[in-house]
Amino acid sequence: MIDGRLIKGIGGLYSVATPRGTYTCGARGVFRIKDTTPLIGDYVSVEIIDETQRAGRIARIKPRRSELARPRVANIDCAVIVFSIVEPPINLELLDRLLLLTAEQDLRAVICINKTDLLPHGGSALSDITAVYAGAGYEVLCVSAAEGSGIEELRRAVSRPADNPGAGATSVLAGPSGVGKSSIVNKILRRDKMEIGGLSLKIGRGKHTTRHAELIEIYENDGRASGSYIVDSPGFTSLDISHIPHEKLARLVKEFGGFEGMCRFKDCRHLSEPGCAVRAEVGRAIDAGRYERYVNMVPTAFGR
Ligand SMILES: Nc1nc2c(ncn2[C@@H]2O[C@H](COP(=O)(O)OP(=O)(O)OP(=O)(O)O)[C@@H](O)[C@H]2O)c(=O)[nH]1
Ligand SMILES: [Mg+2]
Numbered sequence: 001m002i003d004g005r006l007i008k009g010i011g012g013l014y015s016v017a018t019p020r021g022t023y024t025c026g027a028r029g030v031f032r033i034k035d036t037t038p039l040i041g042d043y044v045s046v047e048i049i050d051e052t053q054r055a056g057r058i059a060r061i062k063p064r065r066s067e068l069a070r071p072r073v074a075n076i077d078c079a080v081i082v083f084s085i086v087e088p089p090i091n092l093e094l095l096d097r098l099l100l101l102t103a104e105q106d107l108r109a110v111i112c113i114n115k116t117d118l119l120p121h122g123g124s125a126l127s128d129i130t131a132v133y134a135g136a137g138y139e140v141l142c143v144s145a146a147e148g149s150g151i152e153e154l155r156r157a158v159s160r161p162a163d164n165p166g167a168g169a170t171s172v173l174a175g176p177s178g179v180g181k182s183s184i185v186n187k188i189l190r191r192d193k194m195e196i197g198g199l200s201l202k203i204g205r206g207k208h209t210t211r212h213a214e215l216i217e218i219y220e221n222d223g224r225a226s227g228s229y230i231v232d233s234p235g236f237t238s239l240d241i242s243h244i245p246h247e248k249l250a251r252l253v254k255e256f257g258g259f260e261g262m263c264r265f266k267d268c269r270h271l272s273e274p275g276c277a278v279r280a281e282v283g284r285a286i287d288a289g290r291y292e293r294y295v296n297m298v299p300t301a302f303g304r
């Protein structure tokens, strides 16, 4: 037996990185019976079948400290939510849903806005969006994978958990197809590891180039392993958050937190309840667009 980390899984075959190299593994039937599937990021024990072929079988999955639903990855510290400011344009509804999902998992979220090189000079779209989310208390980084700007900051942000600067971290890049996730991963790694796709000319969307999530170790400039990992993942355009109980949603919106205990009702969802301190601040301390998108999410949470 040898312990390792699951870095890739395609068609029931898993790659597990161990101190003795990468093993290609199947999973024991017991997982199918118990209805657990090994996930990218899992810490596992491998039963070796053939040492020379580096073939094994996943015998045990260690308890997960986190599990993100979209993309499905385990044991991550940070979700980098990636959008491009244009081509394709930023989808704020999806951004807000991803922020709720990461908050629900108690994961650190970093908002990364890519393709800043494509903005016409003087355009205010980027600074407006940055101001809203930074103002709400989120970490926002503006980058250009094409020009390399902001990448050093992003590499630093994903390399260590904010609360434990000495330890390595695992961060996943999540967002729609074509926003430049794989381009950013390559810049962070300083090598062309991931395949980059184009945009479909007709609709200006991505071409779903990355097909599988993959966990990759980040190396320092001098070739030393940093102990931090990044996960590239396939793009997606919709996100179901109906599993989050509706009464919990309000507590996951960061800027509502500042008004805790100030509404007339303790369990106020800030919709149409009288004496709502949050609603009184919409258009002032609370961005009207953010509030509106929150309201629109609540019915979905009821399954309507
Ligand atoms: N102008 C510009 N183009 C970029 C930038 N980053 C990525 N692109 C382009 O955007 C397109 C999509 O990039 P990818 O990195 O494949 O996007 P992705 O998010 O990984 O897409 P999926 O794998 O399909 O989810 C490619 O044509 C890239 O060259 C950027 O900073 N500026
Ligand atoms: Mg990709």
Ligand SMILES: [Zn+2]
Binding pocket: 263, 264, 268, 269, 270, 271, 273, 275, 276, 277, 278, 279
């Ligand atoms: Zn309220």
